[in-house]
Amino acid sequence: MTTSRSDIKNSANWGFETKQVHIGQENPDLATGARAVPIYASTSFVFEDCRHAADRFALRDEGNIYGRLTNPTGEVLERRMAALEGGAAALAVSSGAAAVSYAIQALAKAGEHIVASRNIYGGTYHLLAHTLPLTAGITATFVDPEEEGAFEGAIQENTKAVFTETLGNPHSNVADLETLSKIAHSHQIPLVVDSTFATPYLVRPIEYGADIVVHSATKFIGGHGTALGGVLVDGGRFDWKASGKYPWISEANPSYHGITFTEAAPEAPFAAYVRAVLLRDTGATLSPFHAFLLLQGLETLSLRVERHVENAQKIVEYLSGHPKVEAVHHPSLKGEPTHTLYKKYFPKGGGSIFTFEIKGGEREARAFIDNLPIFSLLANVADVKSLVIHPATTTHSQCTEEELAEQGIRPNTIRLSIGIEKAEDLIAALEEGFRQ
Incomplete structure (x- = not known):
C-alpha cells in the first residue's frame, strides 16, 4: 500500500474523501479551530472509479488511499501540533515510543551513530543502548549534558543526530537547546528534542534551533491518561541537501517510485519521508479514536x-x-x-x-x-x-x-x-x- 501526493506533502490541500463526506478546504476550521472534529472510523477511502484509483496510486491526484497512512481526524491533530510547535508539518503515530523510534530510524542506518543525553526516559535509553544496536546496527554514545564539551567530544564521523529531552527524565534537568543546536549544525546533523515534559505551552524547541521535536502525546497533550499517541514535528529548517548525509531524503528514493522528498515536500521532507516510508512499511498508526481524545486534551x-x-x-x-x-x-x-x-x-x-x-x-x-x-x-x-x-x-x-x-x-x-x-x-x- 502506498500513499498519495497529498499524503506526502501534508499540505493544506488535503480534500479528504470518505463516501459522500468531504472535509478539508471546504471546511478549513476543522484544522484550525473548530471544536466538532468528527471521528473518521474508516480503514480506507472510496475511489470514484478505476481511473481515480489509479491516479491516486500514481500520485496524479491528491487524497487519501488507506488509513494506515492518513486519517482526517489525525490530520487535524497533526496540523494543530505543528502550529503549536511552530513547525512546518507533523506526523501523529501510535505512541511516544513510536515517534522516537521513527525519528532515529529516519536519520541513522546500520553502522551509524547517535549522540544522546544520558538523562533520558528509560525506554528511550534502552532503545538506543540495546535494541537498535542489536536489530538495526545503530549505536549510541550517552553523555552527561552538564559536562562541558561532552556532546562535541562524542560526535563521530558517522554520527547522524544529537538527541536530548527538554526536561530530562526523571529529574527534569533542563537541556541547553540553543547550544546543542549550534553543535549539531556545525556537524551538519539535526538536533532531535523530546519535549514531552515541557509541552509547546512552556517551550518551543524549534525557536532555539531544534530541527525535529517529538512528543509522547499520551502525557500532557492528552492529559487524562485515556489514550496513547505520539507526534513528530518537522521544523522545516534543516538543509538536507546541503548536509549530504541523508540521501534517502535528499536524493531519489527507490522505495517510493524514485521520489526525492526534498523536492516533493520541500517544506517538511523529514515528516514526508517518515510517513511515506517508515509508517507505510511498519504501521505504527494512530487510531482516529485516540486522535479525537488527544484533540480534546489540546483544548485545555x-x-x-x-x-x-x-x-x-x-x-x-x-x-x-x-x-x-x-x-x-x-x-x-x-x-x-x-x-x-x-x-x-x-x-x-x-x-x-x-x-x-x-x-x-x-x-x-x-x-x-x-x-x-x-x-x-x-x-x-x-x-x-x-x-x-x-x-x-x-x-x-x-x-x-x-x-x-x-x-x-x-x-x-x-x-x-x-x-x-x-x-x-x-x-x-x-x-x-x-x-x-
Missing part, C-alpha cells in the same frame, strides 16, 4: 499546564523543607545544576515531573509510596491526577547499577508527577505518606 493544554506548574512549585517548596527528605531535584531550586538554564528556557515555570530522595533506602521509599493517598502508583506521568513511582524498580529497572548511578537514580529516589488537584490536599497526602 494551557489551562492544565499552568495548574501543573503552580502545584509543582508548592510541592517542591514543601519537600525542600521537610525533615524526612534528603534532597529534591527540580531545576527551579538554586542549588540544582541546570537552574540557570531553567530561568532562560522556562520563564513560565516548569517541571511538574521531578524526583526527591527520602531519608533511608529502598525500604523507606517503598513504604512511603505504598501508604501515599491521592497519588496513583502507575507507569505514567503528566496526567491530571498526581502520580508516584519508584524508578529504580520500575521505569528504570532494566538499567544496571552503573547506569542507574549515571542517571542519578538511587534506591531512595521517588518520582512524582504533580497533577491539578488542590495543592493543599497533595501536601496533606504527602505528609500522611511520611507519617506512615
